[in-house]
Amino acid sequence: MYPSETHTTDYPAVELKALDQLWFQVSGTRCNIACEHCFISCSPANDSFGFMSFEQVKRYLEESVDLGVKEYYFTGGEPFMNRDLPAMLALTLSYGPATVLTNGMLLKEHRVRRLAEIERDSLYSLEIRLSLDGYTREMNDAIRGDGVFERAMEGMETLVEYDFLPIITVTKTWDDSEDQRVLDGFVETLKARGYRRPRIKILPSIKRGKEIARSRGYDRYEYVTKDMLTGFDRDQLICHSARVATDRGVAVCPILLDAPDAMLGTSLREASRSYTLRHQACYTCYLYGAICSNFASGEEDV
Amino acid sequence: MSEKIALFGGVYSNYLALEATLRDARNRGVDGIYCLGDLGAFGPYPDRVFPILRSSEIPVVQGNYDHSLGNDMDDCQCGYTDPRDNYFARLSYRYTYEHTNDHHKRWMQTLPVEIRLELGGYDILLCHGSPRKTNEFLWESTTSSQFLEKLLRDHDADILCATHTGIHWDRALEGHRHFINVGVIGRPENDGHTHVGYTLLEVNGVPRVEYVPVEYDYRRLAGEMADEQLPEEFIETILTGWWTTCLEILPQKERRRGKY
Numbered sequence: 001m002y003p004s005e006t007h008t009t010d011y012p013a014v015e016l017k018a019l020d021q022l023w024f025q026v027s028g029t030r031c032n033i034a035c036e037h038c039f040i041s042c043s044p045a046n047d048s049f050g051f052m053s054f055e056q057v058k059r060y061l062e063e064s065v066d067l068g069v070k071e072y073y074f075t076g077g078e079p080f081m082n083r084d085l086p087a088m089l090a091l092t093l094s095y096g097p098a099t100v101l102t103n104g105m106l107l108k109e110h111r112v113r114r115l116a117e118i119e120r121d122s123l124y125s126l127e128i129r130l131s132l133d134g135y136t137r138e139m140n141d142a143i144r145g146d147g148v149f150e151r152a153m154e155g156m157e158t159l160v161e162y163d164f165l166p167i168i169t170v171t172k173t174w175d176d177s178e179d180q181r182v183l184d185g186f187v188e189t190l191k192a193r194g195y196r197r198p199r200i201k202i203l204p205s206i207k208r209g210k211e212i213a214r215s216r217g218y219d220r221y222e223y224v225t226k227d228m229l230t231g232f233d234r235d236q237l238i239c240h241s242a243r244v245a246t247d248r249g250v251a252v253c254p255i256l257l258d259a260p261d262a263m264l265g266t267s268l269r270e271a272s273r274s275y276t277l278r279h280q281a282c283y284t285c286y287l288y289g290a291i292c293s294n295f296a297s298g299e300e301d302v
Numbered sequence: 303m304s305e306k307i308a309l310f311g312g313v314y315s316n317y318l319a320l321e322a323t324l325r326d327a328r329n330r331g332v333d334g335i336y337c338l339g340d341l342g343a344f345g346p347y348p349d350r351v352f353p354i355l356r357s358s359e360i361p362v363v364q365g366n367y368d369h370s371l372g373n374d375m376d377d378c379q380c381g382y383t384d385p386r387d388n389y390f391a392r393l394s395y396r397y398t399y400e401h402t403n404d405h406h407k408r409w410m411q412t413l414p415v416e417i418r419l420e421l422g423g424y425d426i427l428l429c430h431g432s433p434r435k436t437n438e439f440l441w442e443s444t445t446s447s448q449f450l451e452k453l454l455r456d457h458d459a460d461i462l463c464a465t466h467t468g469i470h471w472d473r474a475l476e477g478h479r480h481f482i483n484v485g486v487i488g489r490p491e492n493d494g495h496t497h498v499g500y501t502l503l504e505v506n507g508v509p510r511v512e513y514v515p516v517e518y519d520y521r522r523l524a525g526e527m528a529d530e531q532l533p534e535e536f537i538e539t540i541l542t543g544w545w546t547t548c549l550e551i552l553p554q555k556e557r558r559r560g561k562y
Contacts, residue, residue: 018434020449068452071444096446097553125443125554165554197562199550235435295383295439295551 011278012226014239019268020070021293022060023244023254026052026085027076033103033145036214037133037171039206039281040257042077048258049077050247054084054091060245061095063268072098073292075244075254080106086114093122099294101169104130104155105148116162127294129201130156130166133173135185143173143214153193160195167199167294173215204288206255208281218280228286236289237282239275243268254292255281304506305422306330308514311338311365311430311465313355314488315345315398319498320354322518323487327500330514336417338465339365339430341410342398343378344488344536346526352406364413365430365466366437370395371402372411381437384550391548393533418459422505424478427459431466440464440483442471443555450481461509463501468492468548469556470499472511480509487516489536490543492552492560496520497543 028049031042040048061072072092079085079100092098119126132152134140140149159166168190174182183200190198205211207218234240244251249263250271256262256279264271277286285291308327313320327335337360342348355362364372366379378395382388415436417428432438433453450473454462461480469492470485484501485491491499497515504510524540535546544561545552552560 018452065448068446068449068455070446070449096448097444119555123443124446125556127554163558165557197549197557199557294553 010225011276012224012229013274013276014229014234014237015274016243016272017234017240019064019067019241019243019272021073021238021242022064022069022071022268023073023075023242023292024052024057024060024088025049025076025244025246025251025254025257026057026074026079026088027082028052028247029077029258030081031077031103032081032105033078033148035133035145035210036143037173037205037211039208039211039255041209051082051084052245052247054087056245056247057084057088058091060250060268061092064095067268067272069096071096073101073254074098075101078103078106080111086111086118089115089126090118093118093124093126097124097127099127099129101129101131102155103144103148104132104152104159104166107155107158109158112158112162112164116164128159128164128166129169129294130159131169131171132186133171135182135189143171156190157194165197165199166195167201169201169203171203171205173205201294203291204284206281206284208255209258218283222283223280224277224282224286232286237277237285238292239277239285242292243271253285255285304504306332306502306504307334307336307419307421308332308500308502309336309338309428309463309482309484310487310500311484312340312468312486312488313337313351314340314343314486315348315351316488316498316518316523317345317347317350317354318520318523319487319516319518320351323498323500323516324354324358324360326514326516327502330502332502334419335360336428337362338428338463338484339363339413339436340367340465340486340488341365342371342402343367343394344532345523346530346532348398348402349406352403352409356409361417362413363417363428363430364410364415364436367395367398368410368413369436371399371407372409372413374407379437380548381431381439382548382551387548387550390533390535394536397530397532421461421503422507422509424460424505424509425458426461426463426503427457428463430464432464433457433459433462437466439467439551440481441467441469441553441556442473442483444553445481447473447475451475451479454479454481461503463503468545470501470513472501472513478508480511482511485513489539489545492545492556493543494561495543496541
């Protein structure tokens with residue numbers, strides 16, 4: 001018999017080795033769209049988590065110095081719905097590199113110009129991860145909503161015009177046999193729209209939130225056990241090196257945000273305690289390796 | 303009195319650049335020469351670097367490539383995350399593995415993962431990627447200063463020297479402490495120049511860091527790579543100074559400076 005999500009005897013605890021990555025859930029669970037595969041079901045109406053204030057972000061940045069944080073990520077929801085985001089990024093880029101995960105729909109030219117200035121004035125990279133789930137209007141909008149493809153592509157074009165090299169982030173919703181065809185489709189489309197050297201990151205889908213209804217939930221055997229972590233490189237698990245700050249405290253990772261046990265404290269130090277991998281989404285992280293970071297492969301490697 | 307050492311990484315089988323680097327460093331009267339690892343990969347005739355290094359008794363830190371070859375592993379542990387980058391990494395590793403003599407492999411197995419020395423009152427730590435992980439990439443645009451401060455604290459050093467990324471940089475930290483990515487001599491730095499380079503670290507009260515470009519016979523190397531049927535993409539990098547592979551691991555600022 002397999003343990004259920006409430007039965008904890010066989011679940012491993014993972015220590016925070018070092019806080020390398022600090023995430024900000026900067027727009028909470030509020031988004032201007034409602035994607036079919038969203039693992040925390042973000043939408044215009046979901047206010048389980050709210051916007052972070054500039055002061056909250058500043059406080060966590062200050063706390064992060066002694067902990068030696070290496071890089072910062074901004075996510076949501078749609079981060080650009082938070083009007084203070086440019087000011088937060090300008091401040092963050094004086095501490096270290098930053099990445100924003102966006103749907104690309106709110107990237108008006110004046111905003112992108114400001115982002116380019118922020119990055120130009122910093123030693124560090126300001127990476128933009130732009131989500132697309134198809135290289136055609138039909139393929140993308142079936143998941144992300146009507147009209148989203150065109151607005152996201154316009155956002156991508158504006159970024160490229162200002163010399164950004166956005167990382168196009170795609171959740172895999174096709175069969176393995178289609179991998180090459182889909183990748184080629186993205187490259188061709190992006191090049192045709194003026195992105196000469198597209199960077200593309202493929203993510204596995206996380207079977208939480210709305211994604212359960214779109215595809216399927218996890219099978220009952222899909223979870224992480226203590227045995228599975230024997231000899232396993234724990235650097236592959238995001239909870240080994242990251243935490244996510246929200247408007248109501250610090251959670252273990254961006255994926256489990258709305259799980260009842262995800263909130264670990266109100267300060268980074270308090271939230272540095274170990275975490276027990278009792279959720280089935282941990283299995284996806286285990287299988288594909290630190291999928292949230294910019295430079296994780298997204299390839300199954302165990 | 304000042305003390306001066308030469309530091310280089312990423313030989314990548316480029317024995318011609320290795321000879322030119324050692325010649326240049328000796329002409330400058332350095333007090334010591336250190337190699338930060340990754341002896342094989344990319345270039346031709348991998349066995350040629352070992353007699354040069356070993357006869358000079360140059361201390362060598364074990365890189366991820368050296369660890370892989372020394373332990374007969376299946377891949378180079380380069381840490382790439384993109385399928386195309388990994389394809390070229392596999393080609394390169396297979397060639398290097400098959401053309402490296404066993405006794406050189408066993409020697410690489412014995413190399414230390416770090417070397418500590420003292421220079422003018424400063425504790426220097428030499429490693430390959432970072433002191434906590436051999437294949438960690440420390441790029442200038444994605445490595446915060448507070449993270450470097452933490453590495454120095456955690457590993458009890460004043461000056462930390464690493465390589466692995468293929469692009470040199472350095473940053474002064476509080477209290478004359480320093481991080482130095484010493485660069486590589488195996489291939490150019492994705493800047494359109496064909497030279498490679500190494501780093502001089504001089505301590506005369508305070509540390510001073512100088513990156514030294516090294517010219518070598520890159521056309522000859524390219525010819526030998528062609529003779530060995532190494533990928534055209536690698537040869538293009540040697541001839542033009544632009545990277546054609548290993549691109550997806552580059553952060554935005556570093557990627558933007560390149561051609562591809």
